[in-house]
Amino acid sequence: MQTINRKQTRQIKLGQILIGGGAPVSIQSMLSVPTRDVQAALSQILELEEAGCQIVRFAVTGEEDLRAIKTLKQSARVSLVADIHFDYKLALGAIEAGVDGLRINPGNIGSREKVEAVVKAASQREIPIRIGVNGGSLPKHLLQKYGVSPQAMVEAALEHVQILESLNFEAIKISVKASSLPLTLESYRALSDRVSYPLHLGITEAGTLLSGSVKSAMALGILLAEGIGDTIRVSLTADPVREVHVARQILQNLELRKGLNIVSCPTCGRTRVNLFRLAEEVEKALQSHAELPLTIAVMGCAVNGPGEAREADFGIAGGEGEGLIFARGEIIKKVPEDQLVHELLKLIEEYAQSL
Ligand code: SF4
Numbered sequence: 001m002q003t004i005n006r007k008q009t010r011q012i013k014l015g016q017i018l019i020g021g022g023a024p025v026s027i028q029s030m031l032s033v034p035t036r037d038v039q040a041a042l043s044q045i046l047e048l049e050e051a052g053c054q055i056v057r058f059a060v061t062g063e064e065d066l067r068a069i070k071t072l073k074q075s076a077r078v079s080l081v082a083d084i085h086f087d088y089k090l091a092l093g094a095i096e097a098g099v100d101g102l103r104i105n106p107g108n109i110g111s112r113e114k115v116e117a118v119v120k121a122a123s124q125r126e127i128p129i130r131i132g133v134n135g136g137s138l139p140k141h142l143l144q145k146y147g148v149s150p151q152a153m154v155e156a157a158l159e160h161v162q163i164l165e166s167l168n169f170e171a172i173k174i175s176v177k178a179s180s181l182p183l184t185l186e187s188y189r190a191l192s193d194r195v196s197y198p199l200h201l202g203i204t205e206a207g208t209l210l211s212g213s214v215k216s217a218m219a220l221g222i223l224l225a226e227g228i229g230d231t232i233r234v235s236l237t238a239d240p241v242r243e244v245h246v247a248r249q250i251l252q253n254l255e256l257r258k259g260l261n262i263v264s265c266p267t268c269g270r271t272r273v274n275l276f277r278l279a280e281e282v283e284k285a286l287q288s289h290a291e292l293p294l295t296i297a298v299m300g301c302a303v304n305g306p307g308e309a310r311e312a313d314f315g316i317a318g319g320e321g322e323g324l325i326f327a328r329g330e331i332i333k334k335v336p337e338d339q340l341v342h343e344l345l346k347l348i349e350e351y352a353q354s355l
Pocket of ligand 1: 265266267268269270271299300301302303304305308
């Protein structure tokens with residue numbers, strides 16, 4: 001079987017997380033609550049951490065957000081990135097408050113002195129900067145020259161890169177996000193040919209839970225399979241915790257990350273249990289075990305279920321008012337339908353404690 005041959009990029013350090021240079025692809029998300037609302041921000045950061053998020057970005061739009069950063073930093077285990085548009089004072093304030101990274105486009109900061117001030121502060125604290133090009137806000141001169149195209153996206157990124165390089169700053173990562181799948185793919189491929197900085201993958205304005213997940217899985221999946229990408233963010237018009245779940249699924253399906261894999265059958269005329277409900281119950285109950293390297297099967301019938309899912313470490317198969325618990329194709333016991341999930345979870349807990 002061919003494994004993914006990841007492109008060797010330079011490595012940067014964002015808090016405790018290494019990005020690029022062969023480090024595992026990391027998962028990012030962004031707070032959907034105002035940063036200044038410290039309680040809400042903290043509880044969302046904790047939820048994201050629990051889901052497996054490693055890097056959390058938040059908008060910094062004013063003094064109140066800046067004041068919140070110190071408290072967030074004290075409690076968060078994930079790396080924190082301040083997202084700033086234009087205002088160099090906010091960038092300096094965020095660095096001072098202890099963020100692990102900045103997302104700011106140097107070309108939008110303003111005068112050379114302001115850019116230098118931000119870059120100097122970031123250098124001193126060893127804080128990387130993400131250059132984030134967005135297909136919806138390309139600079140006019142590039143739009144006139146190339147239109148909305150991969151060339152315009154890449155040139156826009158390179159213009160920002162040159163500013164940082166001219167100040168000897170190389171702790172850079174780059175994103176070139178568009179909401180069009182083909183434009184995103186082409187832009188990242190072209191950028192990857194031109195730079196060795198680590199790339200942050202994402203689709204912008206991806207959509208709601210279903211459509212956004214499909215689009216993101218396609219874009220990120222294709223690029224990662226080609227070896228492109230060092231950190232990912234799935235953007236959804238949904239709870240950011242869902243973004244992390246989708247990101248994990250993408251990485252696990254590409255076998256770039258180990259973790260819990262829940263498989264379930266589509267049901268058919270042989271199904272005598274409410275398998276949709278059972279599968280959802282199992283998925284929900286196992287959210288806090290996302291790191292376990294197990295495959296769990298939820299199958300609709302006892303006749304074919306255990307056999308079809310013989311690759312699974314543990315599984316359940318529904319019957320008429322009762323069901324089977326099985327492990328690697330072998331039936332362990334028969335239990336009433338309402339005990340199925342409970343018995344399965346007991347087995348998984350036992351396994352988790354034996355590790
Ligand atoms: S496991 Fe059983 S219920 Fe599920 S699809 Fe296969 S035959 Fe149908």
